[in-house]
Every structure is written in C-alpha cells, then in structure tokens.
Amino acid sequence: MDxxxxxxxLADAAKYDASCASSGTTRRDSLSxxxxxxxEGAICHSYAPDGRCxxxxxxxxxxxxxxxxxxxxxxxxxxxxxxxxTVAEVVDLTLDFYRRNYIEGLFLSSGIIRSPDYxxxxxxxxxxxxxxxxxxxGYIHLKTIPDASPELLAEAGLYADRLSINIELPSExxxxxxxxxxxxxxxxxxxxxxRARIEEAQAEKRAPxxxxxxxxxxxxxxxxxxxxxxxxxxxxxxxxxxxxxxxYYSAFSPIPDASRLLPPEPPPLVREHRxxxxxxxxxxxxxxxxxxxxxxxxxxxxxxxxxxxxxxxNRARFPLDVNRAxxxxxxxxxxxxxxxVERIIAARRVRAVRLEDLTRLKVPLAKAMPFIVCADHxxxxxxxxTDLEVRLAPKPRQLELAL
Numbered sequence: 102m103d104x105x106x107x108x109x110x111l112a113d114a115a116k117y118d119a120s121c122a123s124s125g126t127t128r129r130d131s132l133s134x135x136x137x138x139x140x141e142g143a144i145c146h147s148y149a150p151d152g153r154c155x156x157x158x159x160x161x162x163x164x165x166x167x168x169x170x171x172x173x174x175x176x177x178x179x180x181x182x183x184x185x186x187t188v189a190e191v192v193d194l195t196l197d198f199y200r201r202n203y204i205e206g207l208f209l210s211s212g213i214i215r216s217p218d219y220x221x222x223x224x225x226x227x228x229x230x231x232x233x234x235x236x237x238x239g240y241i242h243l244k245t246i247p248d249a250s251p252e253l254l255a256e257a258g259l260y261a262d263r264l265s266i267n268i269e270l271p272s273e274x275x276x277x278x279x280x281x282x283x284x285x286x287x288x289x290x291x292x293x294x295x296r297a298r299i300e301e302a303q304a305e306k307r308a309p310x311x312x313x314x315x316x317x318x319x320x321x322x323x324x325x326x327x328x329x330x331x332x333x334x335x336x337x338x339x340x341x342x343x344x345x346x347x348x349y350y351s352a353f354s355p356i357p358d359a360s361r362l363l364p365p366e367p368p369p370l371v372r373e374h375r376x377x378x379x380x381x382x383x384x385x386x387x388x389x390x391x392x393x394x395x396x397x398x399x400x401x402x403x404x405x406x407x408x409x410x411x412x413x414x415n416r417a418r419f420p421l422d423v424n425r426a427x428x429x430x431x432x433x434x435x436x437x438x439x440x441x442v443e444r445i446i447a448a449r450r451v452r453a454v455r456l457e458d459l460t461r462l463k464v465p466l467a468k469a470m471p472f473i474v475c476a477d478h479x480x481x482x483x484x485x486x487t488d489l490e491v492r493l494a495p496k497p498r499q500l501e502l503a504l
Contacts, residue, residue, distance in 0.1 A: 102184055108194065110184040114164040114175055118210055118244070118267075119319055119351040126262035126314035129238040136236025138199055140206075140262070157240065158198050159208040162186055162223055166212030170269070170280035171360040172324045172353060175212050180358060185214075188226045195231060199239055206240025206262075207231070213246060221249035221257070228260035242314075248287045251294050255311075258298055263314035263346070266291050271335040275325035279362060292316065292343040299344075315346035322376060323353040323368030328399035333379055333390035340384070350376045375401040382407060385439060386432045405494045409435040412472055413493070416484050419472040423459075424449050435493075436469035468493060 130139040163185035164175040174181060186194075191209065198204045209227055213220050224243055231237035243261040245254060258264055266288055270276045273285045295316045302311035318339060320332060336348040352373040355365060379401060382388040386408070393407050394400065395414055402410045412419065412435045421430050423445060431442045441462045448454055453476035459466060471483040471493070483489065 104190060104194075107184040107186055107190070108160070110182050111161045111164055111186060112159065114181075115159045115161045115208070115210060117174065117351065117354060118159070118208075119349045126240060127310060131236070131238050136238050137196065138205075138237050138239030140238065140240050156204065157206045157208040157242065158195055158204045160186070160191070160194075160210075162191065162209060162211035162220070162227070163214055164212050165214055167215075168213055168280065168282045170283065171362055172269075172279055172321055172356070174354075174356045179356070188223060188230060191227045192230045192235070195227075195239075196235060196237070199237075204239075206242065208242045208244075210244035211246070217246045217248040218250050218253060221246040221253040225253055225257050225260070228257065232260045240314075245291060245295075247283060247291060249291070254291060254294055255298060258295065258302075258311040259309055261312055263317060264295055264312045265317040265319070266295075267319045268335070268339065268348075269319075269321060270325055271320055271327040271332045272325070275327060279324060279360075289343075292318070292339070292345075296343045316343065317345055317347040317349065319349040319351055321353050322350050322373055324363060328394075329372070329376060329379070329401045330390065330394040330399050332376060333383065333393060336380060337383060337390045348380060350380070369403060371403050372401070375403060375407060379407045387429055388433075405490075406435075408433070409468065409493060413490050419484060420474045420480050421472065423454050423473050423475040434469055434472050436465040 126140055128140060131137055161175075163183070164181065165183045165185060166173070166175050166177055169177045173179070195204070195207045209224055211220050211224055224246070228241050228243055231241065241261045242263045242265065243257050245257060245264050245266045247266060254264070268285070268288055269280060269283065276283055276285050295312065298311045299315060302308045320335070322332065332350070339345050339348055350373050352368050352370055353364070354367055355363070379393045382393055383390065388411070392411060395410075401407055412433065421434060423431070428442060428446060431437055431445065432439065441464050444462055445454055448458055455476045456466065456478050459469070459475070470478065471480050471489060474480070486492070
C-alpha cells in the first residue's frame with residue numbers, strides 16, 4: 102500500500118479523537134540552528150466543519166486493533182480498510198509536513214496490535230526518533246495505551262509534551278458492556294502513574310521535563326445511557342484525583358454495522374457544547390457538578406447555557422450588588438466572565454460601577470440585568486416574572502443557506 106493511501110486511511114481513522122488540543126507546554130525553538138520546529142507562539146489550530154481539530158498531524162500508527170469496543174469504528178470486527186505506518190514513515194511525514202508549514206506538531210494514537218507493550222514501544226519509538234535523531238522541537242501529543250508498562254509510560258513522558266489516555270465512558274458498568282476488553286482500573290492506574298511522574302518532575306527543578314503540558318482524557322457522550330450529571334461527576338473525580346489538564350467530550354458518532362446496544366442516532370452536538378460549558382464552570386468558576394445539573398433532571402438544558410439555567414433556578418441568591426459582592430458571587434452572574442469580573446473589581450475601587458461601565462466591558466446586559474444591582478440600576482420585580490426564562494433564553498435561529 103502506498104504512503105498516500107495509508108495517510109488517507111489513518112488520518113480519517115483518527116478524526117474521532119477530540120483530545121488533541123495543544124497548549125501549556127514549555128517553550129522550545131531551533132533558533133540556535135540545531136534541530137527543527139518550535140513551540141513558541143501559538144500553536145495554530147484549524148477546525149473541520151464538524152468542529153474537530155485538524156491542525157496537528159493527527160494520525161493513528163495503525164487502525165488494526167485486537168480489541169472489539171462496540172462504539173469504535175476500528176474495532177476488530179469492523180469491516181473497514183486497514184493500514185499501518187512504520188515508525189520511519191511517521192517520522193518522515195511529521196518532518197516533511199512541518200517543513201512545509203502545514204503543521205506545528207504531531208498527535209499520534211494507535212489501535213492495539215500484538216500487545217499493549219508492543220504497541221506502546223512503537224509509539225514511543227516515533228517520539229524518541231523525532232527528539233533524539235532529528236532534534237524536533239515541535240509539539241508532540243502521544244495517546245498512551247492502557248496496560249502498557251510503567252517503564253514505557255515513563256519514557257513517553259520524556260519526549261511528549263502531553264500524554265493522554267481515554268477513559269472512554271463515564272461509568273465502569275458502561276465500559277464493561279461496550280468495551281469488555283478494557284479495564285477501567287488499568288486506565289486509572291496509568292493516569293495515577295502519569296500524575297506521579299509529572300509532579301515529581303515539577304517538584305525537582307533539575308529533573309528532566311515530563312509531559313510539561315500535562316495529561317488529558319476523552320469521554321464519549323451518548324453511546325450509553327449515562328446522563329450529564331454522571332458525566333460531570335466523573336470529570337470532577339478525574340480532575341481531582343489525577344490533576345488532568347482537560348477532559349474532552351466527544352459526541353458519539355454512529356458507525357457502520359453497529360451493535361444493537363448502541364443508539365441508532367447521535368446525541369445533539371449542542372449537548373457536547375453544553376458539557377464543555379459546564380466543564381468550564383467547574384474548572385474556573387467554582388461550581389460543583391451537583392449544582393450545574395438540577396436535582397432530578399439528569400441532563401443539562403439544551404436551550405440555554407448552564408450558568409443561566411443555574412441562576413434561574415436560584416433566583417433567591419439574586420440580585421447581587423455589583424459594587425459590593427464578593428468575586429466568587431460575581432462569577433456566578435450570567436454574562437459575567439472572569440475578565441469582566443476582574444475589571445469590575447478594579448473599577449469599583451475608584452468609583453461606583455454603572456451600566457455604562459458594564460457596556461464598555463462588553464457584558465451582555467440583557468442577560469445580566471435581572472440578576473444585578475448597580476449605581477443606576479435595580480431589577481425591581483424582574484426576577485419574579487414567570488416568563489423570565491423565555492425572555493432570557495436565546496431565540497431560535499434559522500440556519501443560513503450556503504448560497
């Protein structure tokens with residue numbers, strides 16, 4: 102099989118993995134004249150029409166796989182064309198694409214062939230060759246293999262900017278049903294080992310860098326019956342237990358010849374979007390998962406963002422005085438972002454904040470006004486209106502035609 106055909110198959114097979122964002126690594130460049138590549142400046146991303154990141158050279162080493170995970174298009178029983186790169190082919194492709202300014206790094210994952218250790222050895226060999234033989238300074242994200250030996254994980258972290266391992270599904274029960282060959286305990290053991298290595302490297306200044314952009318994972322949404330409350334609780338546990346940089350959510354995509362255990366239709370993409378918004382609230386706005394999803398509802402509202410939905414359920418906590426409220430309280434006001442809150446706090450040290458100040462901060466006033474008091478505004482009975490949710494929820498829009 103020629104290289105172009107392999108690239109077509111293995112790049113297409115990799116598109117289902119959403120966890121390829123690149124950020125937060127150390128600065129490297131080749132200005133000294135040695136090596137190739139750089140991580141300085143922003144690593145650019147472009148996005149496919151379905152929202153997938155395609156900026157890095159995002160490929161699988163092979164889409165052949167010994168496992169038969171029901172949700173995976175590359176499962177062993179799937180009738181799809183198979184291909185496999187050699188280590189040298191991936192290295193040459195990465196260097197060639199980089200020299201042409203097509204990419205700024207490599208995202209490499211793989212199906213599992215022969216054994217987890219054999220597959221991981223091949224993945225690590227790509228990164229080792231790029232770093233040690235070609236002095237490649239660009240970004241490398243390696244997807245690690247569940248059950249690979251600790252020694253291979255330790256070596257992978259020396260060459261990769263980011264390591265990741267997919268938790269796949271939000272509950273152990275779902276994983277046993279849809280991917281019985283995968284072991285959630287083995288996945289969590291690998292996450293624990295990576296966390297320990299990362300923290301050891303951060304604690305010792307002279308220690309070699311180990312995955313400086315941290316570790317991440319991905320969860321498939323909508324392949325099982327788990328609701329958003331369960332998904333967010335799992336994410337909160339992963340952030341707390343393993344200090345993950347990110348949990349990525351990937352809406353389930355129906356695959357050919359799928360099992361009857363899988364839903365025939367994908368979940369709405371807006372569900373994935375709401376989960377990312379909720380994830381943001383947990384990481385940067387101090388929300389707990391049980392606050393974000395209403396008790397007894399299970400799933401996030403699709404017609405409005407989770408912060409607005411929370412505020413409407415908790416009207417008794419509003420209105421907040423913009424000139425007196427604590428930072429943590431202001432962060433819970435719909436429409437108030439972190440930057441706006443910082444600037445409000447800075448501004449009110451000088452004078453009382455008014456609506457025109459919020460306008461200059463580009464705060465969406467229509468969304469925020471029912472929940473705030475400021476020098477020239479009081480919401481009055483607005484918070485008590487029964488139609489407030491209808492007034493604040495985004496209006497449905499007709500999609501534009503691509504003429």
